Amino acid sequence: MSEAFMLAAMLVLVSMAAALLRAWRGPTSVDRIMAVQLVGTGMVGVAVALGAARNEAGMLDAALVATLLAAVAVSAFVRRPEGAATSHSKPNSPSLDR
Amino acid sequence: MGPEFLAVLQILSLALLAAGVLFYVAGSVGLLRFPDAPSRLHALTKADNVGLGLVSLAAAIYWGEPAIAAKIALVWLFAIISSGMTAQLLARAAPVADGSGSPAEYERESGT
Amino acid sequence: MSAAFDILLCLMILATAGIALFVRGAFAAIAFFIAFGNLLGLAWLALGAVNVALAEIAVGAGVTGVALILACSRLFELGDNLADVRTPLASRLGSAALCLGFTVMLAGVVLTIPPGDRLSKVVAPLLPGLGIENPVTGVLLAFRGYDTLLETFVLLGALVAAWSLTPDASRRLPPTTMVMTDPTSRIVAEAFTRLLAPAALIIAAYLVWVGSDLPGGAFQAGAVLAGALVVATLGGVVVLPRLDSLAARIALMVGPLTFLAIGLAGAALGGRFLAYPDGLEKTLIVTIEYALAISIAAGLALLAIGPPQPMPNNARADAR
């Protein structure tokens, strides 16, 4: 049974790797931050599965903290469009997405 | 609790785990294959949280302790709440980053 | 199965680190760095070090990520395109050879060391007298009390140094420039903060409390609180205090000062700095941890948000 949870954790890891492919390809920074978000959710799933496989309830605390802080990076990120939308309107303006 | 009941619980837990992993994979495939940011966001927030919920449920059944089940429920609850927030924020940020208009214009177009 | 998991995890860690370091766009690099932090947290879980995993997830991925994203967006607003200058081929080859040699040497040395926690055999007999079941908390606050005390001062010192970078003109401004600009996003963030803040408070108190017996502790709790504070600030719910605010200074100092006071009291009573009197160890350590959590939360949040900035938009508006 614990092997099954270990296998599940590995499969979720593989799906996280697929999400990282999206973070690599972009094309926009929103896509990248979404992929990071998916890695975060995947990490919580892996932590829960790993905790079950090893019978360690302490790992649930890590999962709890991870879900609590999942939104922090996103809220820092969405503050950005102000600068992107107003201060540089030239077509070849510097962009964070390059 | 008889041994049959425990066996049923175990099978249930395994089935939930498999379904959860399937949803995770579906979420990743959606993120990779969908054409634009809003539809990718939809794959991310829906499929992934269902996947987490199913994996969590499987783990809670496997552990079989109420206190741990409560903590796992809390994990899922927070995951849903924060993904609800991030989905809204990212959906509003997406058109801006695409260069296809400001959030206000996007709102008018989609009629929300 | 466990070994396969470890290897897969390590490969993913190396891949994300490689991309974070060498991808062209600066924002993509930061996105991968945050993912790298999350995977590192998993690695610590796989190593059985839940304490470190908590710290890495909360501090490493959360707070560092925010600081870097905000720094990037400020640089962008200042007109820095974040592009990288290519170094000449010769120096790149030289660096590659140097680093390859370094890596091979390091890996070789690492492989000759047999793993195992020989130190914990030394520590274990000493711990029962402390009343603290979590060996990491015991080590942090009992055996390495000096280190932990100095570390809290390092955090404080970093904050003072960051504040000293504030231009004189904006020294008296509260750092309000960081609020989200889109009004609807702000409403969403506000609503979320009202749910997050109480939860973060409870989780932080729980982490400190459980830290004496199970994984958790002041740093992890402080980082959780700091994360909630950052979201609240960005959503405009909490206005960060001015640099000369008394409340901020009290919050920043309460932890180190409590630690110092208890340490000095130990010197007065027990004859040695940071010696906890018999029977009171657990009470004192938990007191120190709660006070430290408050200071760490305030320090990390202020560091992540950064010192008040003269925004280029404001500067332009003033000039016109």
Place this chain on the structure above:
Amino acid sequence: MLVEGGHVFAVTGAVLAGLGFYSFLVKRHPIRQLLAANVVGAGVFLMLGGLGRSPGGADPFAQALVITGIVIAVALSALGAAMVVRLAACGDKDEAPLGEKREGP
């Protein structure tokens, strides 16, 4: 045997340190150098953690050291980020690093 003892993580840490150093030498933008320094730090922590692993769990000494290290790393990264921003704010106007007498573009 190699895998059981956490050597995988220790070797990963060594490679991370090497990668980070290379990036630090090659990349010129200060934000990228901050990232590189963080990756080197993470590699060192991972070496400590990997070598401290045993069947009963991880070495509490190594864990305590790494937690201290993580907190100091984040403090210095945030300070570094603040310094980079300040440098950029001063750099593109040819002015003294005091923001008071700044003029519009």
